[in-house]
Ligand SMILES: Nc1ncnc2c1ncn2[C@@H]1O[C@H](COP(=O)(O)OP(=O)(O)OP(=O)(O)O)[C@@H](O)[C@H]1O
């Protein structure tokens with residue numbers, strides 16, 4: 001099932017054209033990777049799905065219905081959870097507090113008010129375990145976790161609170177090889193839970209390890225949109241590297 005579909009969207013910031021003619025499909029149980037260099041428009045693209053920016057050309061469909069999102073809250077209410085690179089956590093608060101932070105209203109006032117801290121602790125531990133994350137102590141401040149572990153907690157949280165679509169902006173950017181592998185494992189676990197995942201990355205190797213679809217952006221335009229069986233890792237790497245000096249020169253020549 002197609003959960004989110006962007007067709008031929010564009011986005012301007014004033015006179016700056018950040019995106020033009022970009023399409024993207026997110027399906028349940030699949031990982032759609034968005035690849036591109038700095039400034040390619042990756043974050044701009046996901047901000048449209050996350051309800052932070054309105055697209056100003058093209059269409060956005062959620063579960064087949066053409067729509068616009070007016071706020072991150074609305075996106076969340078429609079099942080789209082976004083994990084930003086600078087995870088919005090409160091470092092000194094325990095893991096379980098962070099796990100529930102900001103999600104209280106969605107639970108409805110009645111049942112939530114009866115939740116006690118022991119239940120929240122237990123729920124956090126169980127939600128993490130369900131994703132295969134064995135965190136010994138959910139009482140430790142989240143700031144004491146590694147960057148990779150924090151990403152994993154954020155992924156487990158989105159799954160627990162019933163997200164249909166999970167958007168991850170460069171979850172492995174600041175991580176070493178081992179931690180990246182762990183995070184990608186949980187990205188795949190979210191997919192296996194049936195979520196549609198959007199994974200943004202600079203790294204074609206990370207993308208190819210888990211991706212089902214690959215959208216390549218370069219300077220705000222889409223230079224590739226492939227399913228996994230249409231493209232090899234070598235091709236993907238080459239397309240990523242394709243933003244060469246020659247391309248940049250051509251771009252400048254034909255601009256405006
Ligand atoms: N709020 C803004 N106002 C004006 N221009 C912006 C704004 N946000 C982004 N841009 C511009 O839009 C283009 C795309 O930016 P975007 O942040 O989407 O790229 P990115 O692919 O996420 O890059 P990075 O890999 O560095 O995160 C860039 O040229 C950027 O300068």
Ligand SMILES: [Mg+2]
Pocket residue numbers: 042043044
């Ligand atoms: Mg970005």
